[in-house]
Amino acid sequence: MSLTSLSAFEVARKVKAGELKAVEVAEAALAQIQAVDGLSGSLDGGAVSADEEKKVHAFIQLTEKMALEQAEKVDQAIARGEDAGILAGVPVSIKDIFCVEGTTTTAASRILSNFEPPYTATAVQRLIDQGALILGKVNLDEFTFGSSNESSAYQPASNNPWNTEHVPGGSSGGSAASVAAEEVALSLGTDTGGSIRQPAAFCGVVGLKPTYGRVSRLGLIAFSSSLDCPGPISRDVRDSALMLQAMAGVDPKDSTSSTRPVDDYLAALGQDVKGLRIGLSPDYDAVYYPDFETGEVRKEAIQKEVHDTLYRSAELLAKAGAEIVENVPMPNTAYGIPAYFVISRVEAASNLHRFDGVKYGYRTEPAVSNLSELYRLTRAEGFGPQVKLRILMGMYLSAAGHDADYYTHAQKVRALIRQNFVRAFDPDGGHRLDALLTPTTATTSFKRKAVFGDSLLMQYSDQMTVSSNHAGVPALTIPAGLDEAGLPIGIQLIGSDFREDQILRIGYAFEQVSRDEAWREARPQVLAGEVKA
Amino acid sequence: MSLQYITPELFEKLVGLAALELTEEERAYLFEEMNHQLSSVESLRQIEIPEGTIPSLHGLNPEGIPPRADDWKAFAKPEQIVALAPESEDGMIAVPDVKGAK
Numbered sequence: 001m002s003l004t005s006l007s008a009f010e011v012a013r014k015v016k017a018g019e020l021k022a023v024e025v026a027e028a029a030l031a032q033i034q035a036v037d038g039l040s041g042s043l044d045g046g047a048v049s050a051d052e053e054k055k056v057h058a059f060i061q062l063t064e065k066m067a068l069e070q071a072e073k074v075d076q077a078i079a080r081g082e083d084a085g086i087l088a089g090v091p092v093s094i095k096d097i098f099c100v101e102g103t104t105t106t107a108a109s110r111i112l113s114n115f116e117p118p119y120t121a122t123a124v125q126r127l128i129d130q131g132a133l134i135l136g137k138v139n140l141d142e143f144t145f146g147s148s149n150e151s152s153a154y155q156p157a158s159n160n161p162w163n164t165e166h167v168p169g170g171s172s173g174g175s176a177a178s179v180a181a182e183e184v185a186l187s188l189g190t191d192t193g194g195s196i197r198q199p200a201a202f203c204g205v206v207g208l209k210p211t212y213g214r215v216s217r218l219g220l221i222a223f224s225s226s227l228d229c230p231g232p233i234s235r236d237v238r239d240s241a242l243m244l245q246a247m248a249g250v251d252p253k254d255s256t257s258s259t260r261p262v263d264d265y266l267a268a269l270g271q272d273v274k275g276l277r278i279g280l281s282p283d284y285d286a287v288y289y290p291d292f293e294t295g296e297v298r299k300e301a302i303q304k305e306v307h308d309t310l311y312r313s314a315e316l317l318a319k320a321g322a323e324i325v326e327n328v329p330m331p332n333t334a335y336g337i338p339a340y341f342v343i344s345r346v347e348a349a350s351n352l353h354r355f356d357g358v359k360y361g362y363r364t365e366p367a368v369s370n371l372s373e374l375y376r377l378t379r380a381e382g383f384g385p386q387v388k389l390r391i392l393m394g395m396y397l398s399a400a401g402h403d404a405d406y407y408t409h410a411q412k413v414r415a416l417i418r419q420n421f422v423r424a425f426d427p428d429g430g431h432r433l434d435a436l437l438t439p440t441t442a443t444t445s446f447k448r449k450a451v452f453g454d455s456l457l458m459q460y461s462d463q464m465t466v467s468s469n470h471a472g473v474p475a476l477t478i479p480a481g482l483d484e485a486g487l488p489i490g491i492q493l494i495g496s497d498f499r500e501d502q503i504l505r506i507g508y509a510f511e512q513v514s515r516d517e518a519w520r521e522a523r524p525q526v527l528a529g530e531v532k533a
Numbered sequence: 534m535s536l537q538y539i540t541p542e543l544f545e546k547l548v549g550l551a552a553l554e555l556t557e558e559e560r561a562y563l564f565e566e567m568n569h570q571l572s573s574v575e576s577l578r579q580i581e582i583p584e585g586t587i588p589s590l591h592g593l594n595p596e597g598i599p600p601r602a603d604d605w606k607a608f609a610k611p612e613q614i615v616a617l618a619p620e621s622e623d624g625m626i627a628v629p630d631v632k633g634a635k
């Protein structure tokens with residue numbers, strides 16, 4: 001096994017045992033990035049060569065010097081006999097939506113293309129404090145607004161390492177791609193409607209959206225403040241547990257961070273799943289979306305291979321001793337996306353008003369005659385179309401006289417969505433679930449340009465994930481197979497409030513029971529050196 | 534032909550309020566996409582909301598720390614914040630005139 005294939009857990013163990021130097025790990029990660037990543041995303045990056053089409057393009061910015069300095073500190077601490085942290089020497093990428101002092105923090109937008117924050121996000125600082133090496137900032141949909149990475153102002157956008165003609169998903173597409181391509185062991189992403197789990201599923205890696213408030217949002221450039229959750233992306237469940245352990249916990253600088261004590265997530269992995277009740281719901285078997293020509297709601301079944309993988313996974317968990325509970329009603333799942341259209345757009349529009357060319361970031365070049373013109377030109381030039389769309393939608397939906405019709409109404413729908421979960425997890429209820437097992441996505445990764453531009457269809461790719469954002473509950477995606485085209489399929493475990501330990505435990509058990517399955521032998525195209533027709 | 538939930542006139546008003554300027558291509562795209570998204574939003578009207586349902590602000594009940602007392606704390610490096618501004622004078626962020634010529 002090559003050094004870059006090692007799990008974060010193994011890297012930290014070997015570094016702390018003196019079997020490996022953190023500097024060696026950093027150098028190996030940089031060499032892997034050099035080999036597979038290709039051109040870094042840049043503003044006005046145009047068409048690329050055929051060779052570059054086959055690269056990953058996960059990174060916007062490499063922080064080589066920072067990573068090597070951090071590695072030297074880790075090695076020095078170990079030489080002095082000090083504890084170098086639970087992530088000692090582990091290479092990590094950071095979604096470029098987190099402020100990191102000493103980097104440009106762009107949100108993949110022209111309007112922040114020159115923004116160098118004077119502080120570091122709490123989640124990132126906690127990774128550094130535990131010995132992680134920050135290799136760089138990775139690409140995303142502009143301001144996290146998308147599910148394919150294609151809306152980034154920094155092109156070329158990231159590709160899917162399993163087939164570079166396909167998208168990695170989004171918005172944490174660069175994060176998932178960098179982990180799948182073994183450029184880093186871990187990546188820090190964010191999940192507002194599925195932005196960790198959908199790309200993790202598309203790229204065949206593990207992604208965890210923690211409970212709202214479990215990880216601090218300080219230093220995360222806000223999309224939808226009542227939904228945003230930072231969380232880990234890794235190649236196995238144990239590494240997500242390890243990364244969450246490093247980041248979770250109250251932050252005095254984020255009043256929505258939870259004061260609840262942090263569980264021992266690694267200890268939870270050692271327990272089996274005998275007797276745990278895992279639910280399946282028919283309400284996750286299809287996507288419901290409106291026909292915009294007639295207004296009628298249409299139903300489309302999920303991809304058959306995704307469906308079959310889900311039920312085969314349930315059988316494997318049953319073999320491991322879990323009790324599978326079928327027909328759990330989650331009737332409000334279909335309203336997740338419409339409610340999300342309202343809540344996320346209203347909050348996004350509010351958050352985006354701060355970008356005006358005055359305090360920081362991009363400012364229009366030509367001399368302007370007044371402040372109003374400065375705002376208009378700066379925002380017209382600095383924001384891409386998906387950002388403008390969210391601003392306009394958010395302003396319309398929150399306009400005076402509309403609030404009761406839209407935002408407050410959507411918040412009531414959110415309450416009903418949450419009630420579905422509360423009922424399913426109620427220890428005295430009819431189902432008494434420990435977790436709900438669902439597909440992570442209705443389909444596997446789609447081709448580049450296949451959906452981009454159709455903002456409605458793009459948003460509906462999050463239907464399986466968005467309800468847990470509304471409810472605030474934790475959700476984990478794990479790889480569970482491949483489709484006929486060799487693209488990864490993810491399954492999702494949704495838990496009750498703050499029970500990350502429980503879904504990690506079940507996910508880990510699934511990895512053990514599926515360890516010898518043939519699909520686990522497959523490798524991403526960029527690692528296998530295969531070029532698919 | 535898509536259903537229209539907003540009129541072109543209302544759309545233009547929103548563009549002005551949002552302090553945006555759009556190209557014709559952007560205008561056509563955004564107008565159509567807004568109407569598509571509103572077709573999804575309108576489906577929320579089909580759901581019956583039981584009497585007494587309380588709007589949910591965060592999904593779960595927040596267990597966060599209470600907001601800190603309203604006493605300001607100085608940022609250690611204020612000059613770094615001012616340095617981020619495209620234009621500054623004497624340690625203050627500068628802006629063009631609200632109305633008149635620059």
